[in-house]
Amino acid sequence: MNRENVIEITSDYVMEDVDCNFKIIAGPGAGKTYWLINHIKNVLKNSKKLHIVAKIACITYTNVAVEEIQDRLEINDDRVEVSTIHSFLYKNVVKPYIYLLKDDNGECIVNYQELGGHDEHVPSKGKVMLNKELCAEVKKRKRLETSLIQILGDLDWSFESGKIVLEPRHDWTKRACGKLIDTEFFTKYKRLFWDEGIIHHEDVLYFSYNILKKYSIIRNFISAKYPYIFIDEFQDTNPIQTQIIKWIGEQGSIIGVIGDPAQSIYKFQGASRDDFIKFNLHNQKDYIMTQNRRSTKEIINLLSHMRGEDIIKQSCYRKEQGKPIYYIEYENIKEVENIFHEIREEFCLNKDYCVITPSNKAVSKLKSKTNQCNSVIWDEIYKKDLDRGRLLEHIFSAQEIAKELRYEVAIKEMLKVFKTDKDGNLKGCFRNCAITSKLLKRSLAVALLEYMINNMETNMEKSVLNFYNDLNDEFFNQFDLKLTKASRGAFKDFAETLQVKELVDNLKLKEEKKATIRTIHKAKGAEFQSVLVFIENINDIEYLFDPDINHEEDNSRLYYVAFSRAEDFLCIAVPKMNKKKSERMNKLNIKCSN
C-alpha cells in the first residue's frame, strides 16, 4: 500500500460516499469492528440501492464474531445479513447451484438431494477400507496405512498454478505421502462423502469457486442480491476466497475489506496476507486507522516493539497511567493461574480475564491443571465408533454452548444429531427411525437440549456407556426413537471405562464466547480487562525478543494477537529462564512477578 494514497481516519469517521469500494488497514483495538457496525447503519440510512431482495452482506471469520456483530448492530433489519464466508457461499452458491457440477460421466458430483449443510471433516479410515479400489491402493503400501488418518485429516484445497488441488496442508504430511499417493486418491475419498450428501467446510469454497468459474451468470445474481459486501478480518482470506470476492465485485457490488496484516494467523488454512495487502478493486479507496482505543500505553509500547517498522504506528487513545506488564516464571503449571489472580486482585482488576495460549494441547493442560493432556480421548472414541463419536460430540457441544446462553447456536448444533436422508431416515447410530418433518426435528433438538441441561450434574458422573444407554432409555424411547445397542465391541469396552466428565473436559469446542482459557485463534477479535499469555515452549520467547511480524510463518503474529487482547493488564507466563533472558524481559519493561 502506497502511504501517499492512503487516507488516515479514526473509528468515528463517517463515509459520505457509501458507493465506493474500500479497504481499511488498522492495528489491534483501532475500532475496525466498531467502525464497520456504524458503517452498516450509515449505508442502511443513506443508500438508495437497498430493499428486501437487495441487501448488505457482512462477512466475518467465526460464528462468535457473527453473533457479536449481530448483537452490536442492535437492529433487526432484513436488509442486513451477517454470516461467515462459508455460510454465505453455502446459502447463495452451493445449495442452489451444486446440481450444476457434473463429473466426466455427466453425473452430479454431489448427491444434492441429501445435502444438509456443511460439517467439519472427521477423517475416516473406515470409509477408505470399505471401498475396494481405495483399500487396494492402501494395502499396497504399508507406510500409508499407518499414517492414513493423519494424512486424511490434513487435507485441504489449494490453488496451484491456476488449478485447485486437494492435498495435505503441512509439509510433514506431504512428505509422509511422498510419491505413495496422488490427488486422485484424495478426490475419490472425498467423493465417498459427497455421494452421501456430506460436504465439509473446505469443500464449500472449492464448489463455490468451480460453480462461479463455470457459470459466470451466477456472479451477476449474487451481485444483484448483495449490492454491498463488507468483510472483516480480511487478512485471513485465502486465494480462493479472494478470487470469489473479486468476481462478485467486478459485477458491481460495492466491496469493503477490513483487516490487519499483522494479525494474520491462519496460514495453516491457506490464509494469504499478501492477498489482503495487494487487494485492489476499481476506484477503491484505501484508509488506515492508527489509534489504539483498547489498551494502555504500556501494552501498546510492547505491541509497537513487536510490530516493528510498519505503515501503522499506533498511538494510545487512553490517557491514564497503565499497570506494568508482568512475567511469571513457572516451574509448575499449576501455580501460574494463582499468581496471575493474586496480581489482578492487588490491582483491583475484578472484571473479565482470559488465559490465552497457542495450542489446544496447552489449553487442555491448563484446564485439567495436571501435566497430562488427554486430547487423544476424542480421537479414540472416533476410532472405536465414528457415528457414536459424532452423536456424543454434537450433544455435548450443544450442552456446552447452551451453558454460554447461546441457545440458537446450541439448537443448531443439536439439530446435527437428527440428520436424515432424503426419505427422512435418521442417519448415524439410530435404528430404523424416520423423521420427515423439519418442525419435529427442531422440537426434538430443543427437548434433547433441555434433557441435557436438566441432567447435566448427574450425567457428568456417569460412564459414557451408561450415559449412552440412559439417553436411549430415558430420552429417545419416549419419542419411539432407538439408538443401536452398545452391548459389545470396542466402543462398549472403551465407553465403560471413560467418564462423561473426562469427555466433556476434553471437548474441542469450535468456538467459545465465555471460555476463560482459550487458544490464540479462539481469542481473536475479543478483548479482556486482564490477559495471561501462557508460553509453554521457552524457545517461543524469541518471538517476543526478536519478532518478525512479516515472517512467512505466523508465530510472531500469534503472540502479537494474544498480547493485543489486553485492555488494562497483561501478564506473560514463561518456563524458568536464564539470567540473560530475564534481562531482556526487563529491557522490554516487563516486570518479574516475584
Ligand SMILES: Nc1ncnc2c1ncn2[C@@H]1O[C@H](COP(=O)(O)OP(=O)(O)OP(=O)(O)O)[C@@H](O)[C@H]1O
Ligand atoms: N469511536 C469509538 N468510540 C467509543 N469506543 C470505541 C470507538 N472505537 C472503538 N471503540 C472501542 O474500542 C475497542 C476496540 O474496538 P474494536 O474491537 O472495534 O477494534 P478492532 O480494530 O476491531 O480490534 P482487533 O483488530 O484487535 O480485534 C472496543 O471496546 C470498542 O467498543
